[in-house]
Amino acid sequence: MDNRMNLVRLIFYFVALETFCLAAPTPKWQQLDSSSSEKKVDQCISCHRDQEDKPALAYLNDVHYKKGISCADCHGGDRFAEEQDAGMNPAKGYIGKPKITDIPQMCGRCHGNTERMKGFGSSLPTTMVKEYLGSVHGEKLSTGDTDIAQCVTCHGIHNIKSVKDPSSPVYPTNIPKLCASCHGNAAYMKKYNPSLPVDQYQKYLTSVHGKLNARGDAKVATCVSCHNAHEIISSKFPKSSVYPLNVPETCNRCHGDGTYMKAYHIPTDQFEKYKASVHGKTLLEKKDVSAPACNSCHGNHGAAPPGVASISNVCGTCHSLNADLFSQSPHKTAFEKKNLPQCETCHGNHGVQPVSVAMLGVGKQAVCARCHSSNDKSKGFLVAAAMRSLTDSLMQEQDRARVALDEAERKGMEVEQAKFALKDVRQALIESQTTAHAADLEKFKAVVEKGMEIATNSKTEGEAAIHEYYFRRIGLGVATLIISLLTLTLYLKLKTKERMEQ
Amino acid sequence: MLKRAFAWLDERFQLAGLIEFAKKKSVPVYRGSLWYYFGGVSLFLFIIQVLTGILLLFYYKADAGSAYESVHFLTSKVAFGWLIRSIHSWSANLMVLAVFIHMFSVFFTKGFRKPRELSWYSGMILLGLSLAFGFSGYLLPWNELAFFATKVGTEIVGVLPLIGKPMLVLLRGGEDVTGATLSRFFGFHVALFPGLFTVILSLHLLIIQRQGISEPESWKRLKESEKRTMPFFPNFAYRDLILWLIVLNVLAVLAVFFPWEIGKKADPFAPAPAGIRPEWYFMFMFQTLKFIPSKVLLIDGELLGILLFGIGGALWFFVPAWDAKTAKGERARLLSYLGIGVVAYIIVLTILGYALS
Numbered sequence: 001m002d003n004r005m006n007l008v009r010l011i012f013y014f015v016a017l018e019t020f021c022l023a024a025p026t027p028k029w030q031q032l033d034s035s036s037s038e039k040k041v042d043q044c045i046s047c048h049r050d051q052e053d054k055p056a057l058a059y060l061n062d063v064h065y066k067k068g069i070s071c072a073d074c075h076g077g078d079r080f081a082e083e084q085d086a087g088m089n090p091a092k093g094y095i096g097k098p099k100i101t102d103i104p105q106m107c108g109r110c111h112g113n114t115e116r117m118k119g120f121g122s123s124l125p126t127t128m129v130k131e132y133l134g135s136v137h138g139e140k141l142s143t144g145d146t147d148i149a150q151c152v153t154c155h156g157i158h159n160i161k162s163v164k165d166p167s168s169p170v171y172p173t174n175i176p177k178l179c180a181s182c183h184g185n186a187a188y189m190k191k192y193n194p195s196l197p198v199d200q201y202q203k204y205l206t207s208v209h210g211k212l213n214a215r216g217d218a219k220v221a222t223c224v225s226c227h228n229a230h231e232i233i234s235s236k237f238p239k240s241s242v243y244p245l246n247v248p249e250t251c252n253r254c255h256g257d258g259t260y261m262k263a264y265h266i267p268t269d270q271f272e273k274y275k276a277s278v279h280g281k282t283l284l285e286k287k288d289v290s291a292p293a294c295n296s297c298h299g300n301h302g303a304a305p306p307g308v309a310s311i312s313n314v315c316g317t318c319h320s321l322n323a324d325l326f327s328q329s330p331h332k333t334a335f336e337k338k339n340l341p342q343c344e345t346c347h348g349n350h351g352v353q354p355v356s357v358a359m360l361g362v363g364k365q366a367v368c369a370r371c372h373s374s375n376d377k378s379k380g381f382l383v384a385a386a387m388r389s390l391t392d393s394l395m396q397e398q399d400r401a402r403v404a405l406d407e408a409e410r411k412g413m414e415v416e417q418a419k420f421a422l423k424d425v426r427q428a429l430i431e432s433q434t435t436a437h438a439a440d441l442e443k444f445k446a447v448v449e450k451g452m453e454i455a456t457n458s459k460t461e462g463e464a465a466i467h468e469y470y471f472r473r474i475g476l477g478v479a480t481l482i483i484s485l486l487t488l489t490l491y492l493k494l495k496t497k498e499r500m501e502q
Numbered sequence: 503m504l505k506r507a508f509a510w511l512d513e514r515f516q517l518a519g520l521i522e523f524a525k526k527k528s529v530p531v532y533r534g535s536l537w538y539y540f541g542g543v544s545l546f547l548f549i550i551q552v553l554t555g556i557l558l559l560f561y562y563k564a565d566a567g568s569a570y571e572s573v574h575f576l577t578s579k580v581a582f583g584w585l586i587r588s589i590h591s592w593s594a595n596l597m598v599l600a601v602f603i604h605m606f607s608v609f610f611t612k613g614f615r616k617p618r619e620l621s622w623y624s625g626m627i628l629l630g631l632s633l634a635f636g637f638s639g640y641l642l643p644w645n646e647l648a649f650f651a652t653k654v655g656t657e658i659v660g661v662l663p664l665i666g667k668p669m670l671v672l673l674r675g676g677e678d679v680t681g682a683t684l685s686r687f688f689g690f691h692v693a694l695f696p697g698l699f700t701v702i703l704s705l706h707l708l709i710i711q712r713q714g715i716s717e718p719e720s721w722k723r724l725k726e727s728e729k730r731t732m733p734f735f736p737n738f739a740y741r742d743l744i745l746w747l748i749v750l751n752v753l754a755v756l757a758v759f760f761p762w763e764i765g766k767k768a769d770p771f772a773p774a775p776a777g778i779r780p781e782w783y784f785m786f787m788f789q790t791l792k793f794i795p796s797k798v799l800l801i802d803g804e805l806l807g808i809l810l811f812g813i814g815g816a817l818w819f820f821v822p823a824w825d826a827k828t829a830k831g832e833r834a835r836l837l838s839y840l841g842i843g844v845v846a847y848i849i850v851l852t853i854l855g856y857a858l859s
Contacts, residue, residue, distance in 0.1 A: 414578040476758040480751050487747040494740040
């Protein structure tokens with residue numbers, strides 16, 4: 001009974017195997033050679049597979065193998081030759097292991113040719129090789145450096161998978177680790193750029209992007225989202241996507257896309273706000289690369305929104321004096337108690353605007369008035385009002401000095417030094433805006449008074465110059481009159497003398 | 503008291519003789535008598551130059567790092583500093599103008615003829631020194647315009663064959679216009695030129711006092727009864743004084759209403775600003791050089807221009823030596839026409855220089 005059952009099973013398996021074999025597509029290496037009616041077999045893969053060569057076995061799962069690309073397409077030689085010597089004959093183009101420096105051009109034979117790629121049914125872009133050759137990696141390779149990353153370093157050699165395949169090393173969730181295999185290796189990176197940090201991957205793991213990526217989110221930003229996959233250019237060069245002037249646009253590629261960001265439930269108007277902000281205008285319009293871009297506050301590899309407690313540290317990186325003064329002010333404790341973000345409460349975040357005097361005091365536009373109302377008559381209200389009053393006085397004195405100096409200048413008087421000194425008044429006004437962060441009236445008064453003294457001196461000099469102008473004219477009038485009288489006297493005397501002589 | 507003082511001096515220096523000599527001095531009165539006064543005006547302006555120059559010296563610092571600042575301080579902080587500087591600058595320009603008028607008046611009245619050749623030669627040297635005063639003084643405030651004008655001016659000297667390069671280095675105190683040039687120009691302006699000028703001016707005045715004022719040929723040909731004269735002391739001196747006072751008034755008005763600007767501090771590393779030009783009295787030469795093509799019959803245009811001006815200047819200087827007609831007491835109309843041509847050329851080229859810049 002058992003024997004009968006075994007026979008039935010054997011027949012079933014045989015039929016099933018035959019059915020499977022007939023249904024399965026014929027591998028390209030077994031297909032007919034177009035030049036012959038004979039069915040020719042790709043001898044490279046056939047032989048090397050039989051010999052259980054690891055590359056050949058791996059290649060059976062390679063995306064290229066499935067598209068009918070033979071070993072000979074990269075290694076050269078005659079794929080159909082049955083004898084090894086004939087198949088691997090240099091006369092037939094056999095090159096063996098390709099030179100590392102030739103790999104991009106070799107891949108580019110197909111990946112740089114749109115028509116050929118279409119023939120494989122691929123819609124992949126064909127600019128990759130060109131982009132790579134212009135990248136920081138490609139440039140190094142062109143110098144003969146064989147340790148630098150090239151195509152196979154990231155994509156693999158004989159087991160290349162589609163980028164959409166989660167087992168591919170270039171699948172989004174695998175990319176950070178892939179890049180870190182070189183960029184996290186201090187000994188390796190030292191050879192190229194000893195000053196380049198090697199902790200990007202560690203930082204990335206702490207970022208919002210990194211955490212989501214680790215959870216398998218393939219949409220979230222990885223290294224190539226910002227640095228590009230093939231056209232990786234040093235951030236020092238304006239063409240780089242991570243050059244300071246380009247960073248906001250780079251971040252905005254995802255963060256400004258409402259559809260793409262929908263699942264993350266965060267706003268997508270940061271870039272628009274940033275563009276209109278004092279930081280955005282300085283960076284994007286004035287092209288001042290010292291102005292902060294997104295990464296200046298959020299970090300780059302470790303990108304995350306700064307928390308309430310750390311905002312003053314973030315802003316304080318540049319605005320250190322303001323941050324110091326704020327930390328000494330009574331506002332620090334008050335903000336902490338109310339869980340208010342320090343700088344952001346008054347200045348905003350992405351759309352931060354240039355400071356103006358209107359922000360100070362207890363008027364409608366004053367930020368102080370948002371908390372300190374006239375009803376409670378608190379000390380804060382009085383200090384804010386006094387600070388504004390002092391600032392207004394200084395600005396009025398500055399205007400008076402400017403008017404006097406301008407008039408003196410129009411009259412042709414020399415007031416250049418006084419005009420130059422007037423710049424110190426502006427400096428005092430800026431200093432007073434900084435000192436306002438301490439919310440200390442005495443400190444504020446000392447700064448304003450310093451400016452007031454300069455403004456008053458400049459005004460006095462301007463007025464003195466105007467006075468001098470009129471004095472000169474009166475003096476000239478008097479002098480001319482005296483000289484003219486003297487001339488007339490001499491003339492009359494001469495005429496009298498000459499009349500007498502006649 | 504005065505009589506006693508005079509007697510004391512007369513006893514020692516025999517002044518009575520000098521007074522007698524002065525009393526006898528007379529000046530011809532005719533249609534062109536006005537031109538006699540320009541020598542005196544030039545002298546008056548030179549005196550003003552000396553006095554204001556000494557006052558400026560109290561504050562001026564001849565150093566590339568502080569020259570501009572010292573002039574700036576003088577004009578903005580020192581009481582009447584602006585007035586002194588402005589009068590010095592205006593009076594320098596008026597003096598050059600007066601000297602030119604004086605020179606041309608002597609030329610046209612043939613005042614250079616025998617026996618007054620030395621009077622002419624010394625006067626021409628004084629004219630040259632006046633221009634040198636202007637050129638050296640222009641650089642002293644160390645402002646942008648002066649710096650580049652000096653650069654261009656000294657470069658022109660450098661194109662002369664053989665002596666050009668050594669002269670350029672001598673003038674500049676090196677290859678370029680630097681602080682060394684400023685020190686050198688300052689030395690020329692306040693020591694060398696005033697010394698030479700004073701000696702030659704004294705000689706010039708001495709010759710005139712010894713020979714008397716030149717009488718024009720037309721006046722000489724008059725009968726004795728028709729010859730009108732006026733005593734030098736006090737009639738002519740009074741007129742001189744009246745004119746000096748008028749000039750002083752003009753100077754005061756110019757200084758107050760058109761104060762001499764200080765401009766921007768010179769920056770040797772900055773590109774030359776537009777509108778670089780020399781002082782007005784060099785403009786005709788500057789404009790001529792601009793008009794001459796870069797090459798004329800294989801000769802460098804600039805060199806040709808300098809050579810022509812050199813030859814022209816030498817001929818003008820030595821006019822008493824080659825003008826035979828005037829020497830014989832004949833009318834030299836051609837010479838007068840030549841003089842008119844030169845005056846017209848200077849005026850037209852100067853106007854063109856300003857109009858085209």
